[in-house]
Amino acid sequence: MADLPDAATCYELLARMMLIRRFEEEAGRQYQRAKAGGFLHLAIGEEATIVGTTSVMRDEDYLIGTYRTHGHAIARGTDPRHVMAELFGRVDGTSGGRGGSMHIFDREHRFMGGYGIVGGNLPLAAGLALASDYKGEDAVTVCMFGDGASNTGNFGETMNLAALWQLPVFFLVENNLYGMGTSVERHSAQTDLSKKAEGYGVPGERVDGMDVVAVREGVAEGIRAAREERRPTILEAFTYRYRGHSAADPEVYREREEVEEWREKDPTETFARRCLDAGVLGEREVQEARDKAEQAVVEAVEFADASPEPPLDTLYENLYAVTDTSGWYAVDERSPHPHRGEREDRMPDAARELAEAGAAYAGQPEGPRPNPAGRGDAQKGVEPEVAGEVED
Ligand SMILES: Cc1ncc(C[n+]2csc(CCOP(=O)(O)OP(=O)(O)O)c2C)c(N)n1
Numbered sequence: 264m265a266d267l268p269d270a271a272t273c274y275e276l277l278a279r280m281m282l283i284r285r286f287e288e289e290a291g292r293q294y295q296r297a298k299a300g301g302f303l304h305l306a307i308g309e310e311a312t313i314v315g316t317t318s319v320m321r322d323e324d325y326l327i328g329t330y331r332t333h334g335h336a337i338a339r340g341t342d343p344r345h346v347m348a349e350l351f352g353r354v355d356g357t358s359g360g361r362g363g364s365m366h367i368f369d370r371e372h373r374f375m376g377g378y379g380i381v382g383g384n385l386p387l388a389a390g391l392a393l394a395s396d397y398k399g400e401d402a403v404t405v406c407m408f409g410d411g412a413s414n415t416g417n418f419g420e421t422m423n424l425a426a427l428w429q430l431p432v433f434f435l436v437e438n439n440l441y442g443m444g445t446s447v448e449r450h451s452a453q454t455d456l457s458k459k460a461e462g463y464g465v466p467g468e469r470v471d472g473m474d475v476v477a478v479r480e481g482v483a484e485g486i487r488a489a490r491e492e493r494r495p496t497i498l499e500a501f502t503y504r505y506r507g508h509s510a511a512d513p514e515v516y517r518e519r520e521e522v523e524e525w526r527e528k529d530p531t532e533t534f535a536r537r538c539l540d541a542g543v544l545g546e547r548e549v550q551e552a553r554d555k556a557e558q559a560v561v562e563a564v565e566f567a568d569a570s571p572e573p574p575l576d577t578l579y580e581n582l583y584a585v586t587d588t589s590g591w592y593a594v595d596e597r598s599p600h601p602h603r604g605e606r607e608d609r610m611p612d613a614a615r616e617l618a619e620a621g622a623a624y625a626g627q628p629e630g631p632r633p634n635p636a637g638r639g640d641a642q643k644g645v646e647p648e649v650a651g652e653v654e655d
């Protein structure tokens with residue numbers, strides 16, 4: 264077992280883990296009260312993996328995660344009040360209340376999100392690392408993702424480029440044994456996830472993700488290799504989420520006994536006990552960390568509750584408009600009524616129209632292809648385009 268660090272560091276690790284635990288419990292409670300909308304994925308049980316990782320990062324380093332990242336942002340230094348306000352959809356949230364639980368983002372603390380697409384953060388992590396390299400910066404990007412995400416195409420593509428371009432990136436798989444309700448044995452042919460990127464040139468190790476000190480040591484080495492040797496590596500941390508995948512999960516895929524077994528390894532309680540037994544922390548300090556966590560979370564809820572909803576007339580702010588006619592611009596121009604092709608009961612008509620137009624065009628000379636969907640005001644409906652007509 265890895266040695267305990269000094270008392271101040273132990274206190275900090277414990278206090279962070281306790282804060283995240285309390286925050287997550289409260290987030291779950293507020294969700295039940297319908298204060299937070301959308302989806303809610305809690306990381307209760309995964310605190311040692313989160314805090315162990317961030318505790319050895321420099322301020323200049325980047326962290327990028329998944330949709331289970333309230334704790335990651337807090338561990339990185341984001342004010343819990345702003346995280347809670349984001350869950351509540353309020354203006355003082357980290358994304359002005361626009362992102363919600365899955366899209367916590369804090370550029371100041373270099374926490375780069377918060378992504379709902381499983382595995383979607385992996386190529387972005389490589390991009391961040393490439394940017395650091397390009398600019399001659401020392402920063403390392405730490406990319407955290409789940410066991411399920413290791414099955415995505417993004418995983419292989421990212422590992423390949425990370426190794427090929429010797430990017431300053433470090434990967435951490437939060438292996439909580441399940442991707443939603445599917446166990447690792449049922450979703451991954453290679454169950455040793457630390458080996459999964461080896462063929463791409465990214466070697467890996469495994470670590471006890473319930474032991475904050477062990478995670479710290481493993482991550483410190485991975486970050487060092489990335490920073491000093493431009494050598495990306497992967498660390499598989501074994502952890503467990505005590506709650507369901509999201510707030511709505513009947514948990515029929517696992518036995519109560521299994522959850523109980525992992526509860527014995529509770530990362531905050533086992534670490535507190537270890538610090539006490541070693542005489543590194545006293546009962547008073549442990550209680551103080553608990554009390555401070557409680558206070559911070561009470562304040563976070565009060566703050567979030569007092570923060571206003573974003574005004575309705577700001578609805579179209581902060582959206583991308585890639586060209587004149589795409590994205591929000593088109594939405595802005597349209598009425599709220601269902602448009603052609605949007606009503607399910609009329610889908611066959613719209614589909615037939617498009618198919619007929621396509622069939623009519625088949626075998627025609629080369630040239631711009633008519634697009635029936637792009638003609639006129641879609642609301643009023645359009646006549647099917649036929650062969651010979653050319654888009655203007
Ligand atoms: C590309 C994509 N496919 C499927 C989903 C639906 N989905 C949401 S979470 C999840 C499980 C991911 O599991 P894992 O990567 O192990 O992360 P964990 O939830 O355990 O933290 C799936 C399949 C999604 N969000 N994105």
Ligand SMILES: [Mg+2]
Pocket residue numbers: 409410411437438439440441442443
């Ligand atoms: Mg998982």
